[in-house]
Structure formats: structure tokens, C-alpha cells
Amino acid sequence: MLKWLDVLKLARDGSPTPLNKVVKSEEEWKAQLTEQQYYVTRKKGTERPFSSEMCSLFEPGIYACVCCGTKLFDSFEKFESGTGWPSFTQPLEENAIAYIKDSSFGMTRVETLCNVCDAHLGHVFQDGPPPSGLRYCINAEALTKVKATEEKIVLGGGCFWCTEALFQDIKGVKSVTSGYSGGHIVNPTYKEVCSELTGHAEVIEITYDPTIISIRDLIYLHLITHDPTTLNRQGADRGTQYRSVIFYKSDAEKEIAESVIAEAQELYPEKIVTEVVPFSVYYKAEAYHQNYFNSNPDAGYCSMVIAPKVNKFRSKFLAILKE
Numbered sequence: 001m002l003k004w005l006d007v008l009k010l011a012r013d014g015s016p017t018p019l020n021k022v023v024k025s026e027e028e029w030k031a032q033l034t035e036q037q038y039y040v041t042r043k044k045g046t047e048r049p050f051s052s053e054m055c056s057l058f059e060p061g062i063y064a065c066v067c068c069g070t071k072l073f074d075s076f077e078k079f080e081s082g083t084g085w086p087s088f089t090q091p092l093e094e095n096a097i098a099y100i101k102d103s104s105f106g107m108t109r110v111e112t113l114c115n116v117c118d119a120h121l122g123h124v125f126q127d128g129p130p131p132s133g134l135r136y137c138i139n140a141e142a143l144t145k146v147k148a149t150e151e152k153i154v155l156g157g158g159c160f161w162c163t164e165a166l167f168q169d170i171k172g173v174k175s176v177t178s179g180y181s182g183g184h185i186v187n188p189t190y191k192e193v194c195s196e197l198t199g200h201a202e203v204i205e206i207t208y209d210p211t212i213i214s215i216r217d218l219i220y221l222h223l224i225t226h227d228p229t230t231l232n233r234q235g236a237d238r239g240t241q242y243r244s245v246i247f248y249k250s251d252a253e254k255e256i257a258e259s260v261i262a263e264a265q266e267l268y269p270e271k272i273v274t275e276v277v278p279f280s281v282y283y284k285a286e287a288y289h290q291n292y293f294n295s296n297p298d299a300g301y302c303s304m305v306i307a308p309k310v311n312k313f314r315s316k317f318l319a320i321l322k323e
């Protein structure tokens with residue numbers, strides 16, 4: 001994660017090398033861009049504040065350079081700054097943006113450019129929200145929103161060997177990994193998590209294509225494939241590491257999680273105790289935990305506990321399974 005001192009260093013010493021460079025003539029840019037896009041990106045212009053709807057849009061997606069299409073920011077890092085310009089706390093990749101000391105208008109500021117095509121984007125300031133403390137103040141004219149085809153969500157529903165096995169089968173799910181989240185220890189081990197002293201839960205990180213399966217459906221499947229009404233317990237597994245939890249990455253995701261819980265509540269006589277908490281960091285578990293069910297079909301726990309669950313799930317949800 002970049003912080004203010006990193007930005008100053010990059011502005012002083014030169015920006016990280018981009019993967020490629022796009023170079024076009026002024027005529028080519030003029031032909032490609034609208035007048036306003038050209039003015040902002042190629043002539044270092046500034047649009048009027050509050051001139052774009054993009055300021056108040058927070059739906060998931062990626063913001064790319066309007067000139068060359070390089071992906072610059074994730075909606076996850078977008079926040080309401082009240083300035084009238086789209087604001088982000090972090091670029092998508094550290095080499096996406098170039099930084100230049102800008103002493104125009106009698107102020108010393110740090111200008112931000114697309115590192116691939118040198119389009120002027122805006123400036124970066126040190127008064128953004130934690131943890132980076134950065135505010136990338138970007139002209140909406142310099143950005144174009146691209147629909148995300150890959151999103152991630154972290155869910156906890158007891159033993160990750162089980163939950164991973166179920167979600168691996170679903171159409172639109174690109175990958176599932178087992179890990180830990182929600183605690184306070186950096187890079188915890190399985191043994192540490194089992195001690196219940198780390199605060200971490202056993203979780204899975206699902207990478208999915210939101211154009212094929214929605215986050216709403218994933219959360220619903222999560223809630224009906226484990227018991228979300230037992231506090232810190234799934235069947236015989238007891239402990240806070242087995243708690244039922246949904247980690248959200250935006251207010252929109254939080255609202256979806258809460259509304260799906262209300263919907264799923266009708267299926268359970270007992271109250272759903274699933275935690276809905278902000279996502280902070282996910283630690284992938286040790287290699288031997290990954291793809292556990294498929295790699296260890298003969299292990300007792302797999303054949304006795306996971307296989308019946310997987311078979312039941314497959315027979316019930318045939319329509320949404322991978323071919």
C-alpha cells in the first residue's frame with residue numbers, strides 16, 4: 001500500500017516502470033477523445049467540481065484511463081470526499097500511476113498521470129482516509145468505468161475444507177482458497193488459529209465473475225449450506241474460528257448481506273447469528289489446506305463429513321453447478 005512518503009519519493013525519484021507505453025500524436029488523441037476529455041487529459045485541464053455523476057457512484061467495477069484503457073482504480077478504494085471530484089485512496093497497481101511535482105498556481109502539489117499514456121488525471125493529497133491516508137483527486141473526464149469480471153468475497157462458515165468444497169462447484173466461481181480473516185495476528189498458522197487466540201476465523205476467499213453469479217446469490221448459498229444459527233460452532237466443531245461471518249468491502253455489499261440474511265432467516269426457526277463485518281485482510285492458509293477435499297478423498301473427515309454435504313449440495317443445486 002502506498003502512503004504519502006512513498007508518493008513524495010516517487011515524485012522525486014521517478015515513477016515505477018509501467019508494463020507498456022502508449023504514445024500517440026496530438027491529432028490522434030484529438031480524433032479519439034471528446035473535447036473535454038482532450039482538454040483534461042492532454043492539456044492538464046481541470047473539470048468543474050460536481051460536474052460528473054461519477055463522484056457519487058460506488059457500484060463495483062474498475063476505473064480505467066479514458067485515453068488508453070489502463071486499469072487505474074478499483075471501486076473498492078473509492079470514497080466520498082465531498083470535493084466534487086471522484087476520489088480514491090489507492091491505485092489498483094502501484095505502477096499504474098506516475099507522480100510529478102507540480103508547482104503551478106503558486107502551490108506545490110503532486111500531479112497524477114496515467115503511467116502508460118501520460119494522460120493527466122488529477123492530483124494526490126495526504127488528507128485521505130486510513131489506512132493509506134491518500135486522496136487521489138481525479139477528473140471524471142479522465143476515467144471510464146469498466147465492468148468488473150472478477151470480484152472476491154471472503155466468507156466464514158465453519159471448517160474451510162467443507163465450505164471450499166461446496167463453492168468450488170458453482171458456475172461463475174473462478175477459484176476458492178482457504179484461509180484466515182477477522183483476527184489481529186499477521187500471517188497466522190493453522191495451529192495458532194485453532195488456539196482461538198488470534199481472533200481469526202477459518203474462511204474461504206471466493207473469486208467469482210459477477211456477470212455470471214451475483215454476490216447476493218453467493219451469500220444466499222453461504223447461508224443455506226452451513227448452520228448460521230449456531231454461535232461459534234458448526235456441528236461438532238466448536239470455537240470462535242468456526243464462527244459464521246460475512247466480510248463486506250463496501251456499504252453496498254453490507255446492505256446486500258443484511259438483506260440476504262433477513263431473507264434466509266425465514267428458513268431457520270432459530271435466529272441467524274452470522275457476523276457482517278468490514279473486510280480488512282485475508283491470509284491464505286498453508287498449502288496442505290488448499291483444495292483439501294479433492295486432494296484427500298480417502299481421508300476420514302472427507303468421506304464421512306464433507307462428501308455427504310457435497311453430494312447433498314450437488315443434487316439440490318444441479319442447475320448452478322459447473323458442467
Ligand SMILES: [Zn+2]
Binds near residue numbers: 065066118
Ligand atoms: Zn492512459
